Amino acid sequence: MSSQTTSLRATVPTPQPPCQLRNFIGGQAVDGVRTFTKVNPVDGSPIAEVHEAGRHEVDRAVAAARAALDGPWGRMSVTERATMLRCIADAIERRTDDLVAAEVGDTGKPETLARDLDVARAAANFRAFADIVSAAGLDSFLTELPDGRRALNYAVRKPLGVVAVIVPWNLPLLLLTWKLAPALATGNTVVVKPSEETPSSATLLAEILVEAGLPVGVVNVVHGFGADSAGELLTTHPGIDGVTFTGESSTGSAIMRAVAPRVRPVSFELGGKNAAVVFADADLDTAIAGLARSTYLNTGQVCLCTERIYVERSIFADVADGLAEQAARLRLGRPENPATTTGPLISPQHREKVLGYFELAREEGATVLAGGGVPTLGDGLDAGSWIEPTLWTGLDNSHRVVREEIFGPVAALIPFDTEEEAIALANDTDYGLAAVTWTSDLTRGHRVAQRMRVGMSWVNTWYLRDLRSPFGGVGLSGIGREGGHHSLEFYTEPTNVCVQL
Numbered sequence: 001m002s003s004q005t006t007s008l009r010a011t012v013p014t015p016q017p018p019c020q021l022r023n024f025i026g027g028q029a030v031d032g033v034r035t036f037t038k039v040n041p042v043d044g045s046p047i048a049e050v051h052e053a054g055r056h057e058v059d060r061a062v063a064a065a066r067a068a069l070d071g072p073w074g075r076m077s078v079t080e081r082a083t084m085l086r087c088i089a090d091a092i093e094r095r096t097d098d099l100v101a102a103e104v105g106d107t108g109k110p111e112t113l114a115r116d117l118d119v120a121r122a123a124a125n126f127r128a129f130a131d132i133v134s135a136a137g138l139d140s141f142l143t144e145l146p147d148g149r150r151a152l153n154y155a156v157r158k159p160l161g162v163v164a165v166i167v168p169w170n171l172p173l174l175l176l177t178w179k180l181a182p183a184l185a186t187g188n189t190v191v192v193k194p195s196e197e198t199p200s201s202a203t204l205l206a207e208i209l210v211e212a213g214l215p216v217g218v219v220n221v222v223h224g225f226g227a228d229s230a231g232e233l234l235t236t237h238p239g240i241d242g243v244t245f246t247g248e249s250s251t252g253s254a255i256m257r258a259v260a261p262r263v264r265p266v267s268f269e270l271g272g273k274n275a276a277v278v279f280a281d282a283d284l285d286t287a288i289a290g291l292a293r294s295t296y297l298n299t300g301q302v303c304l305c306t307e308r309i310y311v312e313r314s315i316f317a318d319v320a321d322g323l324a325e326q327a328a329r330l331r332l333g334r335p336e337n338p339a340t341t342t343g344p345l346i347s348p349q350h351r352e353k354v355l356g357y358f359e360l361a362r363e364e365g366a367t368v369l370a371g372g373g374v375p376t377l378g379d380g381l382d383a384g385s386w387i388e389p390t391l392w393t394g395l396d397n398s399h400r401v402v403r404e405e406i407f408g409p410v411a412a413l414i415p416f417d418t419e420e421e422a423i424a425l426a427n428d429t430d431y432g433l434a435a436v437t438w439t440s441d442l443t444r445g446h447r448v449a450q451r452m453r454v455g456m457s458w459v460n461t462w463y464l465r466d467l468r469s470p471f472g473g474v475g476l477s478g479i480g481r482e483g484g485h486h487s488l489e490f491y492t493e494p495t496n497v498c499v500q501l
């Protein structure tokens with residue numbers, strides 16, 4: 001790995017003084033109570049001093065959102081809001097280079113990935129929800145009672161109100177806009193708490209939204225951490241009407257407790273321990289390429305990534321060899337190098353966690369087919385949070401590394417003999433986010449996909465999304481669904497109007 005990346009050497013950038021990232025409240029950049037340093041995971045260099053919001057700043061952000069809800073924004077028609085969403089999508093596309101730079105600086109992901117996935121999806125999210133909200137229907141019933149009375153019942157959708165939007169670091173802009181677009185489409189105002197690891201793109205987006213014409217106060221951003229910081233101050237704030245959260249299952253549980261006293265609605269997209277099942281009749285080249293993508297994309301830091309791969313015994317060795325070869329071929333390196341496929345993990349702390357699982361896998365008896373440690377990359381990168389794409393065999397569902405979410409570039413390959421066994425193994429988890437079935441027998445594909453206990457079940461593909469379709473998880477993987485009209489349901493309160501005729 002090291003000689004490969006050294007040969008792709010780019011010039012080491014001259015260190016720049018870290019920029020100041022402030023909270024964005026009521027259209028103003030607002031200082032925090034203190035600052036913390038955001039570090040570039042590529043090389044460990046400081047890139048920003050981030051202003052952590054305290055109680056006063058969170059109060060101000062919620063008040064700004066409430067005032068905006070009561071202002072002209074609250075009176076806009078659906079058509080006007082849809083037009084605004086399309087303007088926002090255009091504005092995002094105009095600022096693609098700046099957003100890519102922000103996302104790459106925070107995460108270290110390859111520029112091509114940030115451009116093609118994160119920023120492209122951010123614009124697509126706004127366009128999709130402009131269309132979805134424009135086409136959304138409402139319940140209406142003509143009522144005819146036995147006593148002869150007649151009435152027209154119809155429901156009107158009102159915004160939930162001031163929504164707390166709390167997002168993680170793995171696809172920061174994509175996941176933020178996935179919530180922001182439907183929240184704005186339905187007339188809400190929001191206070192966003194981005195991850196402490198990825199404060200840059202949310203701050204930039206807030207500015208872009210105002211440039212695009214969104215009234216000030218509709219979207220506010222507060223920076224900070226979770227417990228005892230901006231995250232907790234927001235979820236316990238009496239002015240919040242609902243919380244939409246993406247992140248770890250344990251954080252979802254803490255947020256549920258935080259909002260319980262005021263009985264606020266929550267929408268949770270949480271962790272996963274996703275399975276892929278590969279049948280002997282699968283097109284092997286396609287399946288192996290698909291498995292490599294679903295295991296290693298974004299350095300394994302996508303909630304949908306595969307961490308358990310069940311392979312029919314007769315092709316186990318072929319899949320193991322093929323996937324190990326794909327893992328070894330990934331090119332770790334600087335984000336701006338077009339040949340780079342794989343960035344670092346998000347932070348030294350997260351790498352410690354993932355390396356802890358690498359150690360545990362060895363203790364649990366894993367055979368390491370690829371990777372298994374920290375690469376030596378040179379090129380000024382070795383202070384970054386790099387890790388080798390890794391593949392294990394020799395484990396089963398009783399092992400902790402096969403049961404707990406790792407959220408890194410690693411999967412365990414496990415053999416099976418029958419379809420029933422494969423389904424049982426895949427469903428043997430407390431999580432339930434996504435699954436993939438690889439088979440050339442489409443009847444079997446449908447049958448197996450439907451029996452997966454997950455929110456999203458793919459056949460012969462992975463992470464192919466139609467933004468109108470439901471997205472979410474069962475069990476520890478979440479509550480509720482996002483996407484299409486499912487998002488609209490969370491962000492609105494229907495009121496029924498009954499008029500006697």
Ligand code: NAD
Nearest residue numbers: 168169194195225226227231232247248251269270271303
């Ligand atoms: P995390 O739960 O640690 O943090 C997510 C966000 O919550 C951050 O902004 C954080 O500051 C905030 N937070 C933490 N504790 C909080 C508290 N007590 N109150 C309020 N806010 C709090 O998650 P992460 O490490 O940033 O992200 C990785 C996790 O996200 C993985 O588990 C991954 O599977 C999950 N994820 C799920 C999906 C999905 O759609 N299901 C998508 C992406 C990531």
